[in-house]
Amino acid sequence: MPVNEEFKPTIVAFCCNWCSYAGADLSGTNRLQYPANVKIIRIPCSCRLNPMFILRAFQRGADGVILCGCHPGDCHYTTGNYYARRRMTLLFSMLDFLGIERERTRVEWVSAAEGAKFAATMNDFSATIHKLGPNRRLEDLRCRKD
Amino acid sequence: MQERLKQKAIQLLENGTVDRILGWKTGEFFYDLTPAVFTTREQIEKDFVFNVFSGANLSKYLIAESRKGGKIAAFIKPCDSYSFQQLLKEHRIWRDNVFVVGVQCDGMCDAAKLGDGVLSVKEDGENLIVETLYGEKTVAKADALADRCASCKSKKIVIFDELIGEQGEETENDRFGEVARLEAMTPEERYEFWRGELSRCIRCNACRNVCPACSCEKCVFDNANSGVRNKAAADSFEENMFHIIRAFHVTGRCTDCGECSRVCPQNIPLHLLNRKMIKDINELYGEYQAGADMDTKPPLTNYTVDDCEPSIVHERGGL
Numbered sequence: 001m002p003v004n005e006e007f008k009p010t011i012v013a014f015c016c017n018w019c020s021y022a023g024a025d026l027s028g029t030n031r032l033q034y035p036a037n038v039k040i041i042r043i044p045c046s047c048r049l050n051p052m053f054i055l056r057a058f059q060r061g062a063d064g065v066i067l068c069g070c071h072p073g074d075c076h077y078t079t080g081n082y083y084a085r086r087r088m089t090l091l092f093s094m095l096d097f098l099g100i101e102r103e104r105t106r107v108e109w110v111s112a113a114e115g116a117k118f119a120a121t122m123n124d125f126s127a128t129i130h131k132l133g134p135n136r137r138l139e140d141l142r143c144r145k146d
Numbered sequence: 147m148q149e150r151l152k153q154k155a156i157q158l159l160e161n162g163t164v165d166r167i168l169g170w171k172t173g174e175f176f177y178d179l180t181p182a183v184f185t186t187r188e189q190i191e192k193d194f195v196f197n198v199f200s201g202a203n204l205s206k207y208l209i210a211e212s213r214k215g216g217k218i219a220a221f222i223k224p225c226d227s228y229s230f231q232q233l234l235k236e237h238r239i240w241r242d243n244v245f246v247v248g249v250q251c252d253g254m255c256d257a258a259k260l261g262d263g264v265l266s267v268k269e270d271g272e273n274l275i276v277e278t279l280y281g282e283k284t285v286a287k288a289d290a291l292a293d294r295c296a297s298c299k300s301k302k303i304v305i306f307d308e309l310i311g312e313q314g315e316e317t318e319n320d321r322f323g324e325v326a327r328l329e330a331m332t333p334e335e336r337y338e339f340w341r342g343e344l345s346r347c348i349r350c351n352a353c354r355n356v357c358p359a360c361s362c363e364k365c366v367f368d369n370a371n372s373g374v375r376n377k378a379a380a381d382s383f384e385e386n387m388f389h390i391i392r393a394f395h396v397t398g399r400c401t402d403c404g405e406c407s408r409v410c411p412q413n414i415p416l417h418l419l420n421r422k423m424i425k426d427i428n429e430l431y432g433e434y435q436a437g438a439d440m441d442t443k444p445p446l447t448n449y450t451v452d453d454c455e456p457s458i459v460h461e462r463g464g465l
């Protein structure tokens with residue numbers, strides 16, 4: 001790997017179809033900038049996020065994983081994000097317990113109207129991961145590209 | 147105690163209450179007791195064993211045994227009874243086919259704590275008389291208790307048809323001391339600690355196979371597409387992911403019976419991961435003990451509108 005090449009974090013953003021995915025769309029139509037290395041994956045509800053998806057993303061080379069869903073109380077399926085919230089809290093806590101940097105995972109509630117919040121969140125998250133450097137503690141050496 | 151259990155087993159068989167008995171027999175070594183099914187009086191008289199090494203949790207075996215037709219009696223210790231009730235709650239055990247004999251438990255011993263060259267162990271009140279290659283010695287039972295029993299959560303048998311010995315109470319032991327010690331470390335130290343522990347994992351899957359909560363018929367680790375199927379440790383990621391997934395799958399269902407750590411051939415303190423989750427659930431969502439009753443909703447299939455946000459992990463600095 002060339003020494004001077006700047007580190008560009010790979011960020012996987014899981015976005016709820018009913019809010020954050022539309023929010024990302026809105027930030028695009030508003031010409032708001034957010035880093036191109038944020039890879040958005042659409043899911044039907046934040047509750048669809050199997051915790052294993054997060055581990056899988058880290059395995060395949062993600063440096064940070066963020067989940068975006070509807071604000072609690074606004075879930076398209078009424079209660080999905082309440083369950084997701086408990087699950088993610090415990091999963092993040094466990095990752096932290098294992099010594100994985102706690103800044104690498106995040107949950108943010110972004111509605112379909114919050115295009116600006118989406119862009120700001122992604123910029124902020126990307127900057128945080130940039131400071132942290134590449135994910136080395138939860139990577140799969142077999143999946144390393146360099 | 148062993149004689150009382152034997153008599154009860156024979157009585158249940160002979161009066162036709164059950165046609166099989168689930169208990170323990172000697173395995174490879176005398177301190178290595180293994181679960182076994184007995185069908186005749188002769189077998190019980192010859193092989194049935196119950197002593198300070200009967201640590202194995204029998205409740206998981208009842209998933210398969212209760213479906214075989216006929217009725218089976220099982221000897222259930224206090225911590226096994228939590229697992230048993232948890233499995234009942236999940237509709238895994240056919241209750242009608244099981245006769246539960248609750249057994250008082252005073253803690254099980256860890257043969258590794260008795261030193262080298264142990265030939266036999268006899269109970270004598272509060273002491274163990276240990277015969278070794280180098281002569282006989284007396285060890286206080288309290289000193290040889292398995293770690294999980296030294297911090298026993300409860301002596302209460304939560305579900306039984308018949309009881310041998312005394313019913314106990316929930317205890318006030320501090321189970322979370324070691325978890326708190328790890329929480330106080332920096333993330334780097336924690337990472338080093340877990341790297342040291344988990345890198346010893348040989349992916350034998352013993353923890354999965356023994357765990358009463360890990361009883362899915364189709365397990366994610368048998369799925370070729372899961373990315374964690376390999377039966378050999380391939381690199382650092384493999385063990386990390388295996389243990390994170392396993393701990394998370396039993397979150398909210400783990401009764402903290404400690405079987406995972408008991409069977410681990412590499413002595414990885416796996417129960418710490420489960421206890422961390424139990425501790426978090428207690429702190430964030432209210433006290434919850436899996437298997438303690440049939441009605442309470444498990445924390446991960448429940449919610450309140452005012453639950454904390456996941457960012458609490460950042461704010462509290464590692465809970």
